[in-house]
Amino acid sequence: MNRPTDPRSVVMNLPRRDALDKLTGRTRYTSDLGVGVLHAAIVRSTVASARILRMDFAPALAIKGVRAIAQASDAPGLFGIGIADHPLLNGTRIRFKGEPLAAIAADTLEIARAAAAAVIVETEPLPAVMTMAEALSPDAPTLHPDWKSYELLRDGGIRGGNVAWEARVIRGDTDAAFARPDVTIVEDCFQVGRQNQLPFEPRCAVASFEDGRYHIHTSTQVPWTVRAVTAKALGVSASRVRVTVPAVGGGFGLKFDCTIEPIAAVLAQKTGRTVSLVHSREEENLTCLCRENAELRIRSAVTAAGEIVGREATVLMDCGAYGGEQVFLTTMTAHTLGGNYKLGSVRLNSRAVYTNTPPNGAFRACNGVYNTFFLERHTDNIARAIGMHPLELRRRAVLGDGDIGATGQVFQGDVLRPMLDRMAVLIDRTKDHRDKADGRLYGRATTVGTWFIFVGPSSATVNLNADGSATLVTSGVEIGSGTMVQALPQIVAATLGLSPDEVIVKSADTDAAGRDLGVGGGRATVSIGAASKMAAERVRDQILDIAAEMLQAQPEDLILTKGRVEIAGRPGTGMAITTAIARAEALFGPVSGNGNFTAPGVNALPGCAAGHFIEAIDIPVFAVHDCEVAVDPDTGHVEVLSYKVVQDVGLALNPRAIHSQIQGGVVQGLGYALHERVTVGPDGALEQPGFEQYLVPLAGDVVPVEIDLYEGAPSIGPLGTKGAGEVPILNVGAAVACAVSRAVGRDVSELPLTPPTVLALIQGRTGRMDHPQISAIWQDNLLARAT
Amino acid sequence: MPIELTLNGESIALDIDPRTPLLDVLRDRHGLTGAKAVCREGFCGACTVHIDGQAVPSCLRPIGLLQGCNVVTVEGLTAPGTLNRVQQAFIDHDVVQCGMCFPGMVMTLTTFLDGTPNPNRDEVKSALVGNICRCTGYERIIDAVLSIRSEGVA
Ligand code: FES
Ligand code: FES
Numbered sequence: 012m013n014r015p016t017d018p019r020s021v022v023m024n025l026p027r028r029d030a031l032d033k034l035t036g037r038t039r040y041t042s043d044l045g046v047g048v049l050h051a052a053i054v055r056s057t058v059a060s061a062r063i064l065r066m067d068f069a070p071a072l073a074i075k076g077v078r079a080i081a082q083a084s085d086a087p088g089l090f091g092i093g094i095a096d097h098p099l100l101n102g103t104r105i106r107f108k109g110e111p112l113a114a115i116a117a118d119t120l121e122i123a124r125a126a127a128a129a130v131i132v133e134t135e136p137l138p139a140v141m142t143m144a145e146a147l148s149p150d151a152p153t154l155h156p157d158w159k160s161y162e163l164l165r166d167g168g169i170r171g172g173n174v175a176w177e178a179r180v181i182r183g184d185t186d187a188a189f190a191r192p193d194v195t196i197v198e199d200c201f202q203v204g205r206q207n208q209l210p211f212e213p214r215c216a217v218a219s220f221e222d223g224r225y226h227i228h229t230s231t232q233v234p235w236t237v238r239a240v241t242a243k244a245l246g247v248s249a250s251r252v253r254v255t256v257p258a259v260g261g262g263f264g265l266k267f268d269c270t271i272e273p274i275a276a277v278l279a280q281k282t283g284r285t286v287s288l289v290h291s292r293e294e295e296n297l298t299c300l301c302r303e304n305a306e307l308r309i310r311s312a313v314t315a316a317g318e319i320v321g322r323e324a325t326v327l328m329d330c331g332a333y334g335g336e337q338v339f340l341t342t343m344t345a346h347t348l349g350g351n352y353k354l355g356s357v358r359l360n361s362r363a364v365y366t367n368t369p370p371n372g373a374f375r376a377c378n379g380v381y382n383t384f385f386l387e388r389h390t391d392n393i394a395r396a397i398g399m400h401p402l403e404l405r406r407r408a409v410l411g412d413g414d415i416g417a418t419g420q421v422f423q424g425d426v427l428r429p430m431l432d433r434m435a436v437l438i439d440r441t442k443d444h445r446d447k448a449d450g451r452l453y454g455r456a457t458t459v460g461t462w463f464i465f466v467g468p469s470s471a472t473v474n475l476n477a478d479g480s481a482t483l484v485t486s487g488v489e490i491g492s493g494t495m496v497q498a499l500p501q502i503v504a505a506t507l508g509l510s511p512d513e514v515i516v517k518s519a520d521t522d523a524a525g526r527d528l529g530v531g532g533g534r535a536t537v538s539i540g541a542a543s544k545m546a547a548e549r550v551r552d553q554i555l556d557i558a559a560e561m562l563q564a565q566p567e568d569l570i571l572t573k574g575r576v577e578i579a580g581r582p583g584t585g586m587a588i589t590t591a592i593a594r595a596e597a598l599f600g601p602v603s604g605n606g607n608f609t610a611p612g613v614n615a616l617p618g619c620a621a622g623h624f625i626e627a628i629d630i631p632v633f634a635v636h637d638c639e640v641a642v643d644p645d646t647g648h649v650e651v652l653s654y655k656v657v658q659d660v661g662l663a664l665n666p667r668a669i670h671s672q673i674q675g676g677v678v679q680g681l682g683y684a685l686h687e688r689v690t691v692g693p694d695g696a697l698e699q700p701g702f703e704q705y706l707v708p709l710a711g712d713v714v715p716v717e718i719d720l721y722e723g724a725p726s727i728g729p730l731g732t733k734g735a736g737e738v739p740i741l742n743v744g745a746a747v748a749c750a751v752s753r754a755v756g757r758d759v760s761e762l763p764l765t766p767p768t769v770l771a772l773i774q775g776r777t778g779r780m781d782h783p784q785i786s787a788i789w790q791d792n793l794l795a796r797a798t
Numbered sequence: 799m800p801i802e803l804t805l806n807g808e809s810i811a812l813d814i815d816p817r818t819p820l821l822d823v824l825r826d827r828h829g830l831t832g833a834k835a836v837c838r839e840g841f842c843g844a845c846t847v848h849i850d851g852q853a854v855p856s857c858l859r860p861i862g863l864l865q866g867c868n869v870v871t872v873e874g875l876t877a878p879g880t881l882n883r884v885q886q887a888f889i890d891h892d893v894v895q896c897g898m899c900f901p902g903m904v905m906t907l908t909t910f911l912d913g914t915p916n917p918n919r920d921e922v923k924s925a926l927v928g929n930i931c932r933c934t935g936y937e938r939i940i941d942a943v944l945s946i947r948s949e950g951v952a
Contacts, residue, residue: 026889026890026892027889027892029897030888030894031881031885033894033897033900034881034885034897034900034901035832035875036833036873037832042834042835210896210932211836211842211898211899211932212896212898258896258897259896260834260898261896261898292836292839491895492895667892671892671895671938674938676935677935678936701837701839702930703841708935710926710931710939710940711926711927713937714937716937
C-alpha cells in the first residue's frame with residue numbers, strides 16, 4: 012500500500028520538548044556527569060615537531076590518588092578519514108604543539124592535572140613547517156615520512172609528501188577557453204584564517220567498562236564514528252564499544268569527529284572505574300578542530316555577455332598535523348567553488364596540506380563558507396572587468412534547470428534565479444538603510460551560494476505502544492538544531508495520526524539503533540527523517556490492515572488521525588488506535604516497523620572528478636544573501652545595517668525553528684566575516700585560548716535577519732524537505748566582503764574584516780594579494796599521479 | 799571557621815578552601831549543574847546566579863567572600879514544576895537551541911526585568927552584554943523578552 016503523507020499534516024511551529032529542562036537548568040549534558048567518578052587529564056606536547064626519546068611516568072605514578080596512565084601502546088591503531096594517519100596518543104613523533112601523548116586518571120581533577128604535569132617527556136627537536144607555503148616548498152621536511160605505508164580508507168586519492176590528499180576536477184578544454192580572442196581573463200588570489208566553532212559545551216566523555224565492553228557517554232554528533240574510531244584506535248572489535256549521547260551543548264561540526272572518547276575508554280578499562288574526561292576551555296580552544304585556513308588562486312575567462320567559458324582554480328586547505336576532515340572536504344571544492352554558475356570548461360585542484368599545527372575539522376558548511384566568499388568576490392571582480400552589474404552577471408550565469416555542474420552532474424529545476432527574484436522582492440519591501448550610515452561609507456551586496464545535504468545511511472525503528480504512543484529509536488542526537496525534538500516527532504506523528512508529544516524519541520545508543528552517519532551536514536531531517544518516515548509507514552500499514560478487518564472495510568479507505576482509525580472523510584467513525592493495537596497484540600504481538608535510508612547516488616560525468624568522496628551531490632541547497640554595511644573611514648569598523656536571507660528549504664516542516672537556525676547561523680557567519688580569527692603563533696600554537704582573545708558576536712553586534720523561505724525546489728528528502736540548519740552560514744562571509752568591498756572601493760581578498768584590515772584597505776596600504784606557493788600555471792600545482 | 803550562607807533558601811555551612819569558586823561549590827558539592835562552566839573567566843555568563851538579588855557570574859566568586867550571602871541558582875529560582883515569566887516567554891517563542899547559555903540568560907534577564915520593567919530593544923541588548931550565546935544569534939531572545947514587557951503594559 013502506498014499512501015502519501017499529507018505534508019500539511021506535518022508542517023507546524025511545534026515547540027521544543029526539551030526547552031523546559033534546558034531553561035530550568037535540569038538538562039544533564041555530558042559535562043554535568045562527572046560526579047563520583049575518576050577524572051582524567053591529558054599530557055600534551057609542548058613543542059610542534061620533535062622525536063620522542065623517552066617518557067618517564069614514575070613521578071606521576073608517585074602522586075597519591077593517581078589510578079592509571081594511558082599511553083601510545085594502549086591504542087596502537089591509526090585512524091582518520093580517507094587515510095589512517097592519526098594516532099590517539101603519540102609516543103614517537105610529535106607533529107603539533109598540544110598533541111596528546113598520554114593521559115592520567117586520578118581521584119580528582121587537580122591530582123590528574125598535577126600528575127600530567129609531572130610526566131617527563133624527553134624530545135629531540137625536528138624541523139617544523141607552520142604554513143602551507145613552507146610545507147609545499149621543495150626542501151620542506153615531510154611530516155609523515157611513512158605516508159606511503161598508511162592504510163587508505165578510501166581509494167582514489169592523489170597523495171604525496173606534505174599533500175595529504177588532492178582532489179581534481181577536469182571538464183572540457185580550459186586551454187582553448189582561455190585562448191579565445193573574445194574573452195576577458197580575470198585572476199585573483201584570496202585567503203582566510205581559521206574559525207573556532209566554540210560550542211559552549213567542550214569536547215568531553217564519560218567512559219566505563221561493563222561486561223567486557225566499553226561504554227562511552229559523550230558529547231558527539233557522530234555516535235557511530237566514535238564507536239568505529241575507538242575500536243580502530245584500541246584495536247578491538249567495534250561490537251565491544253557502546254556509545255550513548257545525552258543532550259549535546261552545541262557542536263557546529265566540531266563534534267563530527269571522534270577525538271578524546273577513546274582516551275576515556277582506555278582509562279576506564281584500566282581502572283575498572285567510570286572516568287570523566289572534560290576539556291578545559293583552554294585545552295578546547297588550543298586544540299580546536301577549526302574551520303581551516305585556506306588560500307586560493309582562481310582565474311576565469313568570461314565573454315562580454317557574462318558567459319564563463321573557462322575557470323581554473325587551486326585551493327590549499329590546511330589540515331594541520333593529520334588529514335582528518337580536510338581530506339574529505341577537498342571534495343566540496345568542486346561543488347562550492349565549482350558551484351553557483353554555468354561553466355563552459357573547468358579545472359579545479361583542491362589540496363589538503365599537512366603542517367605542524369593543530370588539526371582542523373568540520374565547521375557548519377565547512378569550506379563552502381570560504382569558497383563562497385572567494386567565488387563571490389571573484390564574481391564581483393569579473394563583473395567590474397566586463398562592465399556588467401554584478402547582479403545582472405549573477406542572473407545570467409547561475410545554474411538553472413538542465414545545466415551541468417563542475418563535475419558534469421545535471422541540475423534539476425530553476426532555483427537560484429527565482430530565489431534572486433524573491434530577494435529583489437524582499438529588498439523592495441523594506442527601505443534601504445543608507446541613512447543609517449550617517450556619513451560613513453555605505454555598501455550593499457547580494458550573493459549566491461551552493462551547498463549540499465550530506466545524505467548517506469540512517470536507520471530507524473518505530474514501536475507502537477499499547478497506550479497509543481510511539482517510540483522512535485534512531486542514532487540521532489539533539490545538538491540544539493531541534494531535529495530530534497521537532498522535525499522527527501512531527502514526521503512520525505503525522506504518519507501515525509498522533510500528536511508530536513505522543514512520539515517518544517530515544518536518545519542515541521549504538522546498542523539500540525542501527526548505523527548512522529551522524530547529525531551534521533544538514534542530514535538529520537533528511538536521512539534520519541526518511542528512515543523514520545518509512546518505519547512509521549510500516550507501522551501504519553499494519554494497523555490499517557488490522558483495523559480494516561475489524562471494521563470490514565478496505566485499508567485504503569482508512570486513515571489514522573487524532574489517535575483514531577477512521578474511515579476517510581467520515582470523522583468519528585472507526586475506533587481508537589489503542590483498540591486496533593490491542594487486537595494486533597492479541598493476534599501477533601506488539602507492533603513495530605523498521606526504516607532505512609541511504610544516498611541514492613547522482614551521476615557525475617565519467618572521468619571528470621578524481622580523488623572525490625562525492626562526485627555529484629544528491630541534494631543541492633541554494634542560498635541568496637543580501638547585506639548592507641556602513642564602514643567608518645577613520646577606524647575601519649564595519650557595522651552591518653541589515654541582513655536578508657532567501658533560503659532553499661524544500662519544504663519548511665517547522666518554519667519558526669528554521670528561522671531560529673537562520674538567525675543563529677548568520678550571526679556565526681558575521682563573526683567569521685568581521686572578527687573571529689584563530690591565528691597560529693611562531694611556535695605552532697593557536698593563540699586564542701579563551702573568550703578574551705577569541706571574539707564571538709555579542710547581543711549588541713547583531714541585527715534581526717529578514718528571512719524568506721523558498722519552498723518547492725526538488726529534493727529526495729522526506730516530504731520534499733532539505734536540511735535547514737547548516738546552510739545559513741554559507742554566504743555570510745561572501746555578502747559582507749562584497750558589501751565592504753563596494754563601500755570602500757577596494758578589493759577585499761581576506762577575512763575577517765577587522766578594523767585594522769579594513770583601515771589598511773581604505774588607506775590603500777594593502778597590496779594586491781598573491782600566493783607564490785600556488786603556481787599561475789594550473790597543472791604545475793598537481794602532484795604526479797601516484798601509481 | 800566555616801563559611802555560612804543561604805543556598806536556594808537553605809542555610810549551609812562549608813568548611814573548604816575560601817578561594818574555591820562558587821561555581822565549583824555548586825556543581826561539585828551540591829550537584830547543582832544548572833550553572834555551566836563555559837569560560838571560567840567571567841566573559842560568557844553561563845554560570846550566572848543571584849547573589850543577594852544581583853545576577854553575577856559564579857565562576858569568579860571565591861566562596862570565602864560570600865559569608866552570610868543569599869545565593870539563588872536557576873534550580874532555586876522558582877518552585878519545582880513552575881516557571882517564571884522569562885522562562886515561559888522563552889518556551890512560547892521557541893528560542894532555546896543547545897541550551898547551555900540559557901540558565902545564565904534566565905538569571906540575568908530575571909533581575910533585569912525586575913529593575914527595568916519596560917525596556918526597549920537596545921536596553922535588552924545592553925543587559926545581555928555579559929551573556930554570550932553561540933547558537934541563537936540573540937534577536938529572538940530579545941523578541942521574547944520584549945513580549946513580556948508588552949504583556950506587562952497591556
Ligand atoms: S563560566 Fe563564568 S562567565 Fe563564563
Ligand atoms: S543556545 Fe547554545 S549557547 Fe545559547
